[in-house]
Amino acid sequence: MPRTLVIRFGALGDLCLCGWFLAGLAAAGGPRATLVTKARFAPLAARFAGVDEVVALEDGGPDELVRLARRLRGRRDATWLDAHAVLRSRALPLLLGRGVDARLRKDTLRRLALIGSRRAPWPPLPDDAPRSLLDRFCALAPAVGIGADVARTAAHPPLRGAFAPPSGTRLVLAPGARWATKRWPETHAAALVDLLAGSLPHPLSVLLGPDESAWYDDGPLAEAVARHPDARVLRDRPLPEIAAELAGCRAAVVNDSGLLHLSEAVGTPVVALFGPTVRAFGYAPLLPASVLLERDLDCRPCSRTGSRPCHRGDLACLEGIPATAVLDALRGLLDRGAVS
Numbered sequence: 001m002p003r004t005l006v007i008r009f010g011a012l013g014d015l016c017l018c019g020w021f022l023a024g025l026a027a028a029g030g031p032r033a034t035l036v037t038k039a040r041f042a043p044l045a046a047r048f049a050g051v052d053e054v055v056a057l058e059d060g061g062p063d064e065l066v067r068l069a070r071r072l073r074g075r076r077d078a079t080w081l082d083a084h085a086v087l088r089s090r091a092l093p094l095l096l097g098r099g100v101d102a103r104l105r106k107d108t109l110r111r112l113a114l115i116g117s118r119r120a121p122w123p124p125l126p127d128d129a130p131r132s133l134l135d136r137f138c139a140l141a142p143a144v145g146i147g148a149d150v151a152r153t154a155a156h157p158p159l160r161g162a163f164a165p166p167s168g169t170r171l172v173l174a175p176g177a178r179w180a181t182k183r184w185p186e187t188h189a190a191a192l193v194d195l196l197a198g199s200l201p202h203p204l205s206v207l208l209g210p211d212e213s214a215w216y217d218d219g220p221l222a223e224a225v226a227r228h229p230d231a232r233v234l235r236d237r238p239l240p241e242i243a244a245e246l247a248g249c250r251a252a253v254v255n256d257s258g259l260l261h262l263s264e265a266v267g268t269p270v271v272a273l274f275g276p277t278v279r280a281f282g283y284a285p286l287l288p289a290s291v292l293l294e295r296d297l298d299c300r301p302c303s304r305t306g307s308r309p310c311h312r313g314d315l316a317c318l319e320g321i322p323a324t325a326v327l328d329a330l331r332g333l334l335d336r337g338a339v340s
Contacts, residue, residue: 002078004031004144007089007100009038009057012239012258013283014133016265018083019048019158020286021137026050027154030146034077036068036092044239044262048158057088069095081140102143105136111281111304132282157287160267163247170203171196171330172245172252172268174259175221176212182255182306184273184318186215190224191323192253197228199327200334204231205245207259251333253326256306260285271329275318276306289336291329295320 008018022033032052037045039056046054058064082089082103093100141151177183206225216222225231247266254260256274263270269289278301284292295317
């Protein structure tokens with residue numbers, strides 16, 4: 001079968017959503033893929049359903065992109081898909097003297113329109129505008145002879161079954177996010193941990209990224225975790241190890257972050273907390289069992305990525321989601337027997 005080369009360098013959450021698309025292509029009878037991505041994601045991406053090969057871009061400047069192009073020279077992949085549509089993904093095929101067969105449709109203007117719609121009138125979006133990142137990935141499918149709707153229907157968690165299935169009742173709390181304004185307040189997370197210890201006495205794993213110890217250590221969340229009778233903290237672990245931890249749990253509580261999509265990629269449902277960003281941006285949870293909690297405020301959304309400081313100064317979007325609401329959502333998820 002003719003091969004397809006797909007370029008998607010990052011970020012983690014977007015790459016996981018691209019994995020749903022690649023898994024769907026293979027499930028729908030389409031070609032399996034060679035995935036070009038960043039080196040730090042390669043060990044995880046190599047486990048995606050529908051991916052036969054991963055070609056890694058090492059960290060560095062333009063020289064690394066040139067080296068990557070040299071490694072790809074002479075390949076005979078029938079179809080090239082630019083599933084990123086950034087400068088590097090556009091430059092890579094040009095360095096090889098070829099074009100791509102399809103390119104991801106960016107949604108920057110759409111997100112800006114959603115931000116502005118709270119404050120000024122904007123023209124309506126076209127009816128055919130893709131509404132999620134997964135939809136936009138699936139819009140690439142006709143380039144390999146698969147209908148977009150067919151690919152979307154066949155899309156599924158790309159890492160389901162790649163790790164050991166759940167062996168108990170462990171829960172995961174991932175309190176971090178790239179931007180501080182996307183983090184549920186520590187006091188709320190600490191209150192949730194205390195509520196879990198009393199109401200849902202499951203083992204608990206707390207996942208921390210490389211830059212999160214600075215605000216976690218000696219804070220209220222760390223104190224609450226220390227009080228929990230069966231909690232452990234995993235700090236800055238390799239992505240396959242984090243994926244395995246998520247795959248072995250019943251559910252995860254996450255912010256709008258890469259770990260939301262990594263959890264769903266292994267088939268584990270989430271309770272997701274959205275603040276400055278909104279589900280209409282296209283990054284909402286995909287699993288039917290997952291729950292998204294957010295507040296309907298006139299100031300939301302306030303930025304395209306959630307990177308801007310809160311202009312109100314009170315982070316009401318996340319401050320207004322109490323620990324009891326998260327506990328109720330988590331309890332409902334577990335009561336439904338939502339184990340993927």
